[in-house]
Amino acid sequence: MALRHAVLAALLDGEFSGYQLAKGFDIGVANFWHALPQQLYAELARLEGEGLLSGREIVQEGRPNKRVFQVTEDGFAELERFAAASAKPSFIRDDLLVKVQAVDDVDAAPVIAQLRERAAVAEAKAEVLGKLLRRLRGELDEDEFLRTGRRIGPYLTCRRGLAFERETREWCLWAAESLVRREDVECAGPT
Amino acid sequence: MALRHAVLAALLDGEFSGYQLAKGFDIGVANFWHALPQQLYAELARLEGEGLLSGREIVQEGRPNKRVFQVTEDGFAELERFAAASAKPSFIRDDLLVKVQAVDDVDAAPVIAQLRERAAVAEAKAEVLGKLLRRLRGELDEDEFLRTGRRIGPYLTCRRGLAFERETREWCLWAAESLVRREDVECAGPT
DNA sequence: TCATCATAGTCAAGGAATTGAGTAGTCATA
DNA sequence: TATGACTACTCAATTCCTTGACTATGATGA
Numbered sequence: 001m002a003l004r005h006a007v008l009a010a011l012l013d014g015e016f017s018g019y020q021l022a023k024g025f026d027i028g029v030a031n032f033w034h035a036l037p038q039q040l041y042a043e044l045a046r047l048e049g050e051g052l053l054s055g056r057e058i059v060q061e062g063r064p065n066k067r068v069f070q071v072t073e074d075g076f077a078e079l080e081r082f083a084a085a086s087a088k089p090s091f092i093r094d095d096l097l098v099k100v101q102a103v104d105d106v107d108a109a110p111v112i113a114q115l116r117e118r119a120a121v122a123e124a125k126a127e128v129l130g131k132l133l134r135r136l137r138g139e140l141d142e143d144e145f146l147r148t149g150r151r152i153g154p155y156l157t158c159r160r161g162l163a164f165e166r167e168t169r170e171w172c173l174w175a176a177e178s179l180v181r182r183e184d185v186e187c188a189g190p191t
Numbered sequence: 192m193a194l195r196h197a198v199l200a201a202l203l204d205g206e207f208s209g210y211q212l213a214k215g216f217d218i219g220v221a222n223f224w225h226a227l228p229q230q231l232y233a234e235l236a237r238l239e240g241e242g243l244l245s246g247r248e249i250v251q252e253g254r255p256n257k258r259v260f261q262v263t264e265d266g267f268a269e270l271e272r273f274a275a276a277s278a279k280p281s282f283i284r285d286d287l288l289v290k291v292q293a294v295d296d297v298d299a300a301p302v303i304a305q306l307r308e309r310a311a312v313a314e315a316k317a318e319v320l321g322k323l324l325r326r327l328r329g330e331l332d333e334d335e336f337l338r339t340g341r342r343i344g345p346y347l348t349c350r351r352g353l354a355f356e357r358e359t360r361e362w363c364l365w366a367a368e369s370l371v372r373r374e375d376v377e378c379a380g381p382t
Numbered sequence: 383t384c385a386t387c388a389t390a391g392t393c394a395a396g397g398a399a400t401t402g403a404g405t406a407g408t409c410a411t412a
Numbered sequence: 413t414a415t416g417a418c419t420a421c422t423c424a425a426t427t428c429c430t431t432g433a434c435t436a437t438g439a440t441g442a
Contacts, residue, residue: 002284002398009293019420032288039399041421064407064420076296083290083297087305089312090285093193095278097223097351102200103344105267106274114278121280146369147376153294156366160288163362167354175347178337185338193400193428210390230429232391255390255437 003043005082006033008052008075013154015068017058018044027128028154031161044069052078100175108183112176119172126165133158194234196273197224199243199266204345206259208249209235218319219345222352235260243269291366299374303367310363317356324349 010029022037047053052075137145201220213228238244243266246258328336
């Protein structure tokens, strides 16, 4: 079991529907978990079946009704248990890194292009996270907020996400530059 | 298909057995992919069946024989295709981040302990990667190596891994400190 | 000498994730 | 007025990954 705890943690912010979670997983929670809508719907149904979440129908006008979920007593207990248990080491999986690993044996041009694209994506994500952080801490400065804010968990994880995206951007640009310089040399070498 | 390309990329360094890959996945390749031995053996068998790898038996004394694999022509072609195709966005999955997200609603003490443990692991990993980088570039300085080295792919990915581990360490210590300060305040508040 | 660790792998079961398609109503745009 | 985009969700098939156990041999240590 794995996604379940990420879903429970995401629902600590309030009530959300599967659709909202699927959207919201792009920011915030996406810093430490990633899931497709199908998975989320399935997991929400399972968690409700086990009594860790309770759902209720929200009737809407001008758009389809939705079911939103909140964490139950049992859900909190499950999170408590999870937080105290020893964590598995994290893992990254990144196609782009695999390509860079193999870059000496394949055409470098598309890899360079993808590195630059990824750098741009990381920059955009970093900006979104920066805004989210400012919103979370309100008028307080960071130190003050961390001392006195009611909920700092989401702030801490967003900070991790921001550092990660910045690091990603820097590395992508540096790696792309390093590869470009070699291509120049190859082409400009003595014939 | 996913693991297959990571395996192909890992085998560009030379011939390796499933067992060696399983060990080696802890460092180097682990910066962008993670897999259990069972998966590796299965994937190696599949890749050999498809002709992307060729394996041969190495007879050893004092220990069991082993089968090592190398990338075939078709394997290189597959990597070439993969490198040119558009990459999926990477993803992280980290139990510890989930716990931090939920930290305001659960007992913070075990989360703090896990953050410190993770920081220590990250530091150890960073040291291993630092040594690996020095070994890869030999006597050259980084800039010189990146310009003239034969294979820079593994160097670039290790550099990413190093940055990631350092960032992880810094963040874990910072987050743990932030949480500890709040616990102090809670306990020291006016009765 | 008995236990344990390291090398080198295999097998089976079950849970988790991805791929791909499909339903159904609302709204804006052309 | 039909085309596509957005909200909101569902289903099935397949592939992928994890869990846990199991077989051997040789070396190390108590």
